[in-house]
Each structure stands twice: as structure tokens, then as C-alpha cells.
Amino acid sequence: MCKEVSIIMPNYNCLAYLPKAIDSVLQQQDVRFELIVVDDGSTDGSLEWLLQAEKKYNQLRVITQPNLGVIAARNRAIKKANSQFIAFLDADDYWYPSKLRKQVDFMLANRNCGLTFTNYQHVDMQYQNIIDCFSYWPEFKKYRDANNTNYQLLANALNLLLIANVIGTSCVMVNKEIIERAGGFDPSLRSASDWDCWLRIALISEIGFCEDITMDYLMRPNSITANKQNRIDAMAEITERICTLGNVEPTTRRKANARLLESYGEMHREDGDLSTAISFSYKAFKEYPHKRHLKHLCSDLKRLAILRVNALCQV
Template sequence: MTNISPLVTVIIPAYNAARFLPATINSIQQQTYSNWELLIINDGSTDDTVEVVKKYQEKNPCIQLINQFNQGVSQARNLGVEKSKGQFIAFLDADDQWLPDKLQQHLKHFQFHPHLGVSFSQVEILNQAGEPTGQVSSSRLHHLKPEHLLSENPTTTTSNWVVRREVFAQVGGFAPDMSYSEDLEWLLRVICTGLWEIEGINQVLTRYRTSSGGLSSHLYRMEDGWNQLVQKAKIYAPQLVEDHFALAQALHLRYLARRAFRLHLPAEVGVDFMTRALASDWRLLFHQPHRTVLTLMAVFGDLLMEKILFI
């Protein structure tokens, strides 16, 4: 056992994650960069999460288990940051995975970019069973501005982030009262300081398992979370919200419409989101027009097919 302080702290918030954790922990242990500590924050799990972690602890002293009453993912991540020792903090959700050179590539990225606060990469999308879908994230990687983060999440998931510790000292942790868009709200706070860059690596380093949540209510809660983000942004970036709210809301609603279609939700859900998107800002027709037109065709075509089938 070494006394060298870890350069990287990996934080996994875990709630009833026993069946996913082995693959997730293994992906950390297989990293080509080895000077890390792993903090697994058990957020009041009622399954075998604790037992699974303890088996790994017996073999690897770099793994720590920290228990808290169920308080949600934001509080779990904040506790992990509070207990961390590393100069860099990396988040990984309990059902996601990293490719072996994930940490090595991000540390190189920081080495050559002294003003980089948050490093991320491209993401491979897995289905709920953990199988590749063939999809890779296509979000912008460079020259991110506050208005981009008001409307979209180029990082896809917190499992994709590696962050300088100083950033948390300056902007604080995740908003504990948010369950949706809390990651995007934190990134927006960071970029609005003007002190740190958020930039991606043009390489797949994270594997993200999509949620099985296929209920309309889930998407409407996502919309509520984004509205919470806007209310918080009005405090520290009022001009940003005033200048970009309409188009940002339209882009977010279009995203929810696309998601409703992919989840095979009732057609009226996608139509509702898309109709309100265009009502928010008609310029959506000229912002990524290919994506907008395809979404319109998908959700209204879906509605038409439903009506035909019920005639």
C-alpha cells in the first residue's frame, strides 16, 4: 500500500445499483492511469449495493464506501467532493462505464490547457441492457459559450466529466434541490464565471447506459428541472436568460419531443413538446433545420398513424 496521495478522485453515487456496480468498478480498475481513489457514495440503498462494494474493498484499498441516508444524486456527489483528496474529480454513474484510457487522456488534456476547468469526451450510447446501440454523441466539443449550456448539454452525462478541484471551491457544488438538469445548471455556473473553459476530446472515452424511464411524466419532470435551471440562472446571469431564453426553451422542448418519439410514448406527448417549441421561438426552423424537420415529421407522423389505426 502506497502513501502517495491520489491525483484523481472518482465519485460514484449509488442507489440500489448492485447489479450494475461490478462492471462499473471494473472499468475503473482497468484504467491505464492508476493513481486514483474511488469513493462510492451509498445513497440509502436497500439492495446488495453495500455487500458488492465491500467485496471490492477487500481486494483494493483505493476503494472507499461512504454511506448516507437517501438524499438524491446531487447530495451524494457533493458529499463525495467534500471527502475527496484528488486534484481532479471524475464522476461516474453506477450503471455507466469508462474505456481504459479515459483518465489518461483527460489528464493529458488538462496538462496542455491551463484554463481548462471541465474536460469531457464523446460518449458511446448503450441500451438499458448495456449493449451498444451504434450511436455516439455528436454534441459540440469546442468553443462552448453560456448560451450553448442554457439550451443543451454537450457533455451528455456527468459520467463524462473530469473536473479541476479548484472549480468546486469557486462555484460550489450541485444544487441539492434539483433532481433534473442539476448537471447542466452546474456547468452553466462554471462557464458564467468566465474563469474556466469547458472543452471536449474528440474521442469516445465513456459508455453511457440510457434510462429505461419510458413514462410521459418523466419527460415533464425533465422540463420542470430545466425551468428550475432557468430560475437559478436569472440570479447569476440575468442578461443571458433575457437574450437567449426563447430559443433555448425551443431547443430543449425539441429535445424532449425527440426523446418522446424514441421512447415510443403516446404521439400527443411529442406533438405537445414540438408545438410549444415552435411557439417559443419560430427560429427553431432555421436552427439545425434538418433535425427540426425530422422531429416534426416523426412526431406528427406518429400522431397521424395513431389516428389511422383507431379509425
Template sequence: MTTPHFSVVVPVYNAGAALEATVHSVLAQTETDFDLWLIDDGSTDDSLARMRKLSESDERIRVVSKANGGVASARNTGAELSSGRYIAFLDADDMWHPEKLAQHRAFHARAPQAGCSFARIAFLEPGNDDLHAAKTFSAGYADMVPISEVLGENPVCTGSNIVVSRACFEAVGGFKAGMNYAEDQEWLARVVGQGFALAGIDAVLVGYRMSPGGLSSNLEAMYAGWRTLAGEYAGVADFDHATAEALYCRYLSRRALRNGASAVQALRFALAGVSRDAKAFFGDARRGGLTLAGALFGLMLPAPVRVRLFA
């Protein structure tokens, strides 16, 4: 069997109707040298049946069913079973631009020193699967990312944005099993900490579907997970805990505004970031200023209006 250039790994847990669009965004790639691993993580809905039906349409699709162990465990299973020279991760409710794999292949050919790469993200409102119609995009990062950025306002943003060489993945090891919040940051910190280059591609190649359901509790869990992770890097050179926390709180505040979560929660994150390190929070004056202003004015607006204004 020929080794594919990419193995795409999609962890699936109760993904429902979003799964088809996610899979089709992979099958629509202009780069066709890949196989696609759908890892069912003990779903209790019809996700596994949907996966098996999808696999009938394309021989590159592999379906694996396992007991529930969390997103880190599912990603690791797919990475271990696959054989592609590069591993590309995609969550079951996100999607890719058709040029995603092609641009990463070209990038790694130009920059073989990069063990891991990522691109920019379009934040998609419910009902919109058009990356070009998104209102908000992640910032571009066309450079090598230091550990301070990984542990601060992580420019990778989501596991759906990670493409890694198999050599890098095997050297660093898998995602931390049982860690379902900040698990991608924890893994990326190990990538950079072990001397592998993490590099950005300044192109919008990932669509992140926003959903307000359960977001407030998720943001709190993300913050708790981040604090645990940051504590492990106390005393590490080039890592300032207060600066990183200020940037991460700014990120959480923006995410709360963007997704229609609690306005009070968005403001609380913004104020926490300012109090931890105001200089870092406003280091990007436009980003910091708009975040704080959005959190303040968001208190006076209903959630749907906040989403339209700040998405």
C-alpha cells in the same frame, strides 16, 4: 498519505448488478494515480454489500454509506471526503473507456486554464458494454463551452462525463442538494458563469447505459428541472431562453427515440422545440432534420424498431 491526481466519485443508489462493470471500468484505467470513492446513498438493495466486496479487491477503493439525499448530495459527499487534485464523477450504471483519466490528465496539462473538462459519449443499448459497438455517439466539442451551450443542448450530457480541478470545484461549490434532474447543468452553468473554462475532448471516453424503464416520467422531470434552471438565467447576457429551449427539446426528443420511450412524447418534444425557435432547432440541419423525421416516423414503429433505427 500521497495525494492522488484523481479522486473518482461514484454515487450509488440501488445500482444492482451494473455496479461491478462500472467499478471495473475505473480499475482498468491506464492512468493509475487515483482513488475511488463509492458513496452509498441509502440503497435498499444489495448495493452496499457489493461495494464492500469490491473494496476488498483494491486498496484504492473507499466505501462510504450515508442516508438517502439524492445524487447531488452523494457527489458532494465524495468530493468533500476525497483529496485528489482533480475530481472525476461517474454514475453507478455508466462506464469509462480505459483511457478516460489518461486523456483528461494530458488535456489539463496542455490547457491548465480549463477548470473542467468532458469527452464524447457512446450511448449503449441494454446488454452492450462495448463503447466501440455503440450505434450513437454525442457530438464532439473540442473547444471552450459558452453558457448558452451549457443551458441549451448541453454537450456534457451526463455527470459521468465531468472531470474538474479541485480548485474549481471548491470555488464554485457543490451540486445543488435536492435537485436530481438538470443538477449537472445547473452546476456547469455556475462553472462557466463564474469565469472557469469548460472544455471538450474530442474522443469517446464515456459509455452511457440506456434504459427505457421509467424514462418517460424522467424526461418530463428533466424538462421541468430545466425550465426552473433556465428561469434563473433570464436576462443574462449571451443567453437566449427560446433558443436554449429549442435545443434542449431537440435533445429530449432524440433521447426519447434512442431509449425507446413514447413515440408521442418524442414528437411532442420535437414540435415544442420547433415552435420555440425553428432556426435554432434546425441550426444543425442534419441533426434537427433527422430528429423531427425520426419523431414523425417513430409513430408508425414499435419501440424496439425505433431504438434500432434511431439509437
């Protein structure tokens, strides 16, 4: 029987989380699917566990590769996928049982929609709720109707997504033809390859979303795979690329540039370099005046003043 969805799950040393993630796939209701897990050179016993699971579940296909990274794993699985639609799930996340059916139905009814996504919940290591994704992004507020749980097309998707990455990879479903036409995940990027891919899809197709919280995203300590400098530098490269290729509004470009400047400021703030953080916060506020930038600027100036007064008092 033809599969409706190919589910792609990269795995690197996630043995502690794999059973929960895979069980959440197997519990999907009224959907014909295949699950492609690409083991990226794991050394924690993951591959051995997966090979045993493959014997047990006929929906599961295991592909192995040396440690080439998540981009290579996803791109390889996309080529192997046998379905019209592809859904992504990271090995340390998990879905709610009704996640796929509603998403498939919307994409079947909206052939010009190349990507859909849902809301999701951030949870801590005890699986306690932290905050849902959509509420984290104030820029997304005007697009939302919390009482509407149906899928809807996202107006002006490219301009929104360039300033607010509200798309969590593990709640995405894409049309295979569209993601291949967009070029898949860019292996030249050292970080933010998922955001880059969604933006390139937004250049060539419509984007849909739903208010439903359909998955939990586990906030693991030290789970970021690239350092902050790499991520922000990649964001800067992606922003410039998309602004060159797409019909990006001038205001959106200023907001995106201000967001990058504030990200650099946040990085230096966390490193304890308040003078540099202040410089970036000022540049961000000058590029696009926003109360968030002003708040950070005032807070940093206050902290720096206190530090300097304390230093003088100790002389």
C-alpha cells in the same frame, strides 16, 4: 503517495453493474487515484458487495448514507475528495482503460480549465452501440474536428452548453476548487442538476473537450430517475437562471427557449396529446425557426388529420 484524481461513484441498487464499473476504474493506466463510492441506501446487496471490495482494493473508499439521492451523494463525496481533480462515474457506466491519463495531463497544463469532457458511446442492454453523444447533437458539429483527438478548449462554451447538453456526467473531470466555487450540485433541483452544475462552471472557467470515446453509457429501461415534467421544468428554471447570471447571446436565449418548448411538445406527443404537442411545436418554430421544429409540427398535423378523418369515417 498523493493521488491525482478522486473518482466519485454514487450507487443505488446497482449490484448487477458495479463489478464492471469498478473494474473499469481499476484498469486505468498510469494514474494515481482514489475511488469514493457513496452507497445511497441500497437494498439489493450492493453495500455488502462494496464492503468486501473495500477490503480487497486499497484505492476504494465506501461511504454510506440513507436514500438521499444522487445530488447528496455527489456533494458529500466532493467534500471527502483528497485530490486536485475529481472524475465522475455512474455505477452502471464504465470507462475505457486510457480514459484518465490524457485528461489529467490536459488539466495540469491548462490551469484555467475547470472542466473537461469527452465523447462517449450509448449502448443497449446487450452492450451494442447505438450512437455516440457528439453525433447526437447537430449543434455541436461546427465545434468538432473528428481528426483531432487532442483535448482543446471549447469556444463560447456557455452559449453552446445552454442549447446542447453534450456533456455526459461519467466522462467529466473537474478541478475540485472550481466545482466547489461554483457551488457543487444544487439540491433544490428535482432534475438536470448535472447540466446546471456544468453551466455554472462555464460561468467562471474555461471548458475543454476531446473527440475520444472514453466510456460506454448503458441505456437502461426505466433508468430515468425523475419524470419528464420535472426534468423540463428544471431545465426551464436553469435556463432562466443562467441567462440572468451569464453573458448569454440573444440568439442563444431564443434557441434555448425553443428547445424547451419543443421538449414540452415532445412530452405531450408521447402522451398522445397531439393538439397540445402541435401548439408547443408551433411556439418553438415561432421562437426560433428550425427544420426540426417544422418537421415535428408537420408530422403532428398530419397524424391529427388522419385521426380525425378516421373518426369521421367510423360515424
